[in-house]
Amino acid sequence: MESKAVINTKSKERGVLQSPELYNYIMNTSVYPREHECLKELRAITSTQPRAVMGTSPDVGQFMDLLLTTINVKKTIEIGVFTGYSLLQTALAIPDDGKITAIDVNRSSYEMGLPMIEKAGVKHKINFIESEALPVLDELLKDAENKGTFDFAFVDADKDNYANYHERLMELLKPGGIAIYDNTLWGGTVAMDEESSVRLRSKPARKNLIAFNKYIAGDARVQISQIPLGDGITLCRRN
Numbered sequence: 173m174e175s176k177a178v179i180n181t182k183s184k185e186r187g188v189l190q191s192p193e194l195y196n197y198i199m200n201t202s203v204y205p206r207e208h209e210c211l212k213e214l215r216a217i218t219s220t221q222p223r224a225v226m227g228t229s230p231d232v233g234q235f236m237d238l239l240l241t242t243i244n245v246k247k248t249i250e251i252g253v254f255t256g257y258s259l260l261q262t263a264l265a266i267p268d269d270g271k272i273t274a275i276d277v278n279r280s281s282y283e284m285g286l287p288m289i290e291k292a293g294v295k296h297k298i299n300f301i302e303s304e305a306l307p308v309l310d311e312l313l314k315d316a317e318n319k320g321t322f323d324f325a326f327v328d329a330d331k332d333n334y335a336n337y338h339e340r341l342m343e344l345l346k347p348g349g350i351a352i353y354d355n356t357l358w359g360g361t362v363a364m365d366e367e368s369s370v371r372l373r374s375k376p377a378r379k380n381l382i383a384f385n386k387y388i389a390g391d392a393r394v395q396i397s398q399i400p401l402g403d404g405i406t407l408c409r410r411n
């Protein structure tokens with residue numbers, strides 16, 4: 173199915189939009205001119221890394237900023253930090269006494285972006301935990317005082333655990349709390365046949381995301397909207 177070949181797979185320069193020109197138009201008109209200087213610098217630092225493609229897209233970051241300020245998020249959880257683009261975006265958006273529990277198995281990537289978090293003056297809002305995310309969520313749930321207290325969660329780590337994260341987040345988020353799951357359109361490959369998609373993106377992650385999209389679409393505990401920003405995000409509100 174060569175008609176799908178315009179979908180970007182190697183970089184995030186086009187997101188999942190079929191038209192790279194339109195994506196660039198959005199980025200150049202609405203996103204980059206308004207991006208915080210420290211986020212720009214963090215992106216520049218990240219671009220030197222071999223796994224730079226993992227960074228959250230600035231258009232998703234801009235959307236998060238709008239959402240976080242609109243719903244007055246104060247207490248959040250982030251699963252999958254990498255060099256910290258979405259983390260810094262979140263830290264900039266929440267109030268000075270806001271708190272982010274940020275989890276990643278790899279502290280060294282976080283430390284790469286840390287100078288920008290410090291320069292932005294928001295490090296005091298971040299509790300970084302170097303760990304697999306699931307045990308940290310389980311530990312949080314052991315304390316009844318954490319249940320139903322988080323305003324927001326951003327999930328951007330191992331795709332095979334999205335449903336497991338969701339189950340825990342249903343207990344950690346307050347009613348009306350929001351979770352965003354990143355990469356849920358996986359470069360557009362979720363809508364391709366397996367043979368075409370395999371040349372483009374990781375096969376296990378694609379399968380896991382297809383299963384997750386189906387699972388969350390059937391979850392009566394939440395309202396959802398799948399939004400084609402960046403690599404596709406699913407916005408989810410706990411009822």
Ligand SMILES: C[S@@+](CC[C@H](N)C(=O)[O-])C[C@H]1O[C@@H](n2cnc3c(N)ncnc32)[C@H](O)[C@@H]1O
Pocket residue numbers: 226227228251252253254255256257258259275276277278281303304305306328329330
């Ligand atoms: C796509 S990147 C996150 C990008 C980040 N949100 C940003 O804005 O740059 C995914 C991250 O998840 C981390 N990760 C992978 N599996 C994990 C797990 N089981 N628990 C916690 N972190 C994990 C990886 O180390 C990686 O840094």
